[in-house]
Amino acid sequence: xxxxxxxxxxxxxxxxxxxxxxxxxxxxxxxxxxxxxxxxxxxxxxxxxxxxxxxxxxxxxxxxxxxxxxxxxxxxxxxxxxxxxxxxxxxxxxxxxxxxxxxxxxxxxxxxxxxxxxxxxxxxxxxxxxxxxxxxxxxxxxxxxxxxxxxxxxxxxxxxxxxxxxxxxxxxxxxxxxxxxxxxxxxxxxxxxxxxx
Numbered sequence: 001x002x003x004x005x006x007x008x009x010x011x012x013x014x015x016x017x018x019x020x021x022x023x024x025x026x027x028x029x030x031x032x033x034x035x036x037x038x039x040x041x042x043x044x045x046x047x048x049x050x051x052x053x054x055x056x057x058x059x060x061x062x063x064x065x066x067x068x069x070x071x072x073x074x075x076x077x078x079x080x081x082x083x084x085x086x087x088x089x090x091x092x093x094x095x096x097x098x099x100x101x102x103x104x105x106x107x108x109x110x111x112x113x114x115x116x117x118x119x120x121x122x123x124x125x126x127x128x129x130x131x132x133x134x135x136x137x138x139x140x141x142x143x144x145x146x147x148x149x150x151x152x153x154x155x156x157x158x159x160x161x162x163x164x165x166x167x168x169x170x171x172x173x174x175x176x177x178x179x180x181x182x183x184x185x186x187x188x189x190x191x192x193x194x195x196x197x
Contacts, residue, residue, distance in 0.1 A: 031118035038114050039141060042107055050154035055099055056092040065091050080158045104161060105168035112138050112172025118160050131173060138169030
């Protein structure tokens, strides 16, 4: 009898947790809070001077310059007003450049996903409007963040970074709709499937 009560109690707790998670998932405020928290984190990162974020010591600690030279194809190209090359930046600086620019794409991809998740709680919003707002949120934040970097020590404000951020936002938007389609297909095959948001 005690075992039955324990199992029933565990079942009830599990169902209550599920119901709570479902309610939180549909809550517009919680979803918006996730977007704002991520934006705050991005703003915090862009407020730091370069010396606090440099990856060169970490790269030097784990990878020899010879190994890095073999892995990273040498080249030279223009990015903004600067030339990006091994000769100018050194091997570690050259590799760090690509890591930092990849981080731009990833950050804004995540921002687009979170913006899509927030806007998904507005049932009446069509796909075109949702996409437009997702991209507008990301691009406006990218522009203001780059402007803010003009006043940050050792940081630069570049139009090229805004373009890179926009590419990340486009990638995140594409991923959002890809995951949404998978979720819709999964729910359609499940009995009594709820409406996808």
